[in-house]
Amino acid sequence: MLNEMGTRLKEARIEKGYSLEDLQDVTKIQKRYLAGIEEGNYSMMPGQFYVRAFIKQYAEAVGLKADELLEQHKSEMPETTKEQVRKPMSSAAPSRRTSISKPSSNRINEKMPMIIVALFIVVILFVTWFFYNMLADPTEEEAETDDGLQYEAPSKNTSSATDEEEAANEEEEEEPIEEEPAEPETEFTVVGTNAETTTFQWAGPAERELLIEVSGRSWVAATNENQEDMITPSEMQAGESETLDLTGESYVRLRLGAAPNVKLILNGEPIEYEQDLTTQNIVIEFTDAE
Incomplete structure (x- = not known):
C-alpha cells in the first residue's frame, strides 16, 4: 500500500x-x-x-x-x-589500539644482529671468490723451458677446426649444380584476317594465361573450341579486367564490341591487332612447344 x-x-x-x-x-x-x-x-x-x-x-x-x-x-x-550510530564507532576503536601496540623501531633493533651476520657472510664469500680467481691458472697456456724462454702451447681445437673446414669445402665441391630446364620458345604469328576476324597461331608453354584489360566501355565475350563461354559475355567498364586460364585449351575466340578500348596480354606479352575496326573477332589457335 x-x-x-x-x-x-x-x-x-x-x-x-x-x-x-x-x-x-x-x-x-x-x-x-x-x-x-x-x-x-x-x-x-x-x-x-x-x-x-x-x-x-x-x-x-x-x-x-x-x-x-x-x-x-x-x-x-x-x-x-x-545503537546504529554507536556500532561504527565501536568497531573502529580496536584497530587503533592494535596499530600502536608495538613500535616499528623495536622490530628493526631485533633484526639488526641477523642483518649484520648476513652481510658478514656475503663479504666472506666475495673475498673467497676474488682470491680464487686471482690464483687460478691463466687462460693462455704458457710454459717456460729450461733456458728460461717462454712459448705458447698450441691450441687443441686448431687441428679439429681445420679438418671440419676442409670436409665442408669438399662436400660443397662434390654437390652437383642442378640446371633449371629451359623454357620452351614462344612463337606467335598471324594466320590471316577475314573481314572482322583475325586468326593467330601461338606455340609455346603448356601453361598459358590471357589478361583482358579495358580502358573504356566495351562488350567482351570469350568461347572455346566447343563454343562454351569462358567468361560471362558482358559490357565491361573502364578499369575492369578479366583473366582467362587457357592451359589445356587449343582454341579461344574473343568478341570485342569496342576493340580500341581493349588490351589483350598473353603470358605477359601484348597482342597487337587491327585497332581501326570497332567490332572485331580475335581467334587464337594453341600448340604446345616441345
Missing part, C-alpha cells in the same frame, strides 16, 4: 516523464530501492541511515524541495536508533 510521501514522489516522477530506470541513471540509486521508497517499504533499504539520503536524492531529481518534503512527512520516516 502506498504512503502519502511515496505517492507524491511517484506523481512527481511521472510528471517529469521518468521511468524507474531513468531515475536510477540520474540518482545512481538502485531501482529496487526507488520502488521501495514509492511503496513506503523502508525495511528493504541497506540501513535506516540511508532512507533519508535516498528520499532526498529522489525528491531533488523530480523537482521537489527535499527538506520541506521530509519535514511534512517526518512521521512516516523510520527512527535511527542510537
Whole structure:
C-alpha cells in the first residue's frame, strides 16, 4: 500500500516523464530501492541511515524541495536508533589500539644482529671468490723451458677446426649444380584476317594465361573450341579486367564490341591487332612447344 510521501514522489516522477530506470541513471540509486521508497517499504533499504539520503536524492531529481518534503512527512520516516550510530564507532576503536601496540623501531633493533651476520657472510664469500680467481691458472697456456724462454702451447681445437673446414669445402665441391630446364620458345604469328576476324597461331608453354584489360566501355565475350563461354559475355567498364586460364585449351575466340578500348596480354606479352575496326573477332589457335 502506498504512503502519502511515496505517492507524491511517484506523481512527481511521472510528471517529469521518468521511468524507474531513468531515475536510477540520474540518482545512481538502485531501482529496487526507488520502488521501495514509492511503496513506503523502508525495511528493504541497506540501513535506516540511508532512507533519508535516498528520499532526498529522489525528491531533488523530480523537482521537489527535499527538506520541506521530509519535514511534512517526518512521521512516516523510520527512527535511527542510537545503537546504529554507536556500532561504527565501536568497531573502529580496536584497530587503533592494535596499530600502536608495538613500535616499528623495536622490530628493526631485533633484526639488526641477523642483518649484520648476513652481510658478514656475503663479504666472506666475495673475498673467497676474488682470491680464487686471482690464483687460478691463466687462460693462455704458457710454459717456460729450461733456458728460461717462454712459448705458447698450441691450441687443441686448431687441428679439429681445420679438418671440419676442409670436409665442408669438399662436400660443397662434390654437390652437383642442378640446371633449371629451359623454357620452351614462344612463337606467335598471324594466320590471316577475314573481314572482322583475325586468326593467330601461338606455340609455346603448356601453361598459358590471357589478361583482358579495358580502358573504356566495351562488350567482351570469350568461347572455346566447343563454343562454351569462358567468361560471362558482358559490357565491361573502364578499369575492369578479366583473366582467362587457357592451359589445356587449343582454341579461344574473343568478341570485342569496342576493340580500341581493349588490351589483350598473353603470358605477359601484348597482342597487337587491327585497332581501326570497332567490332572485331580475335581467334587464337594453341600448340604446345616441345
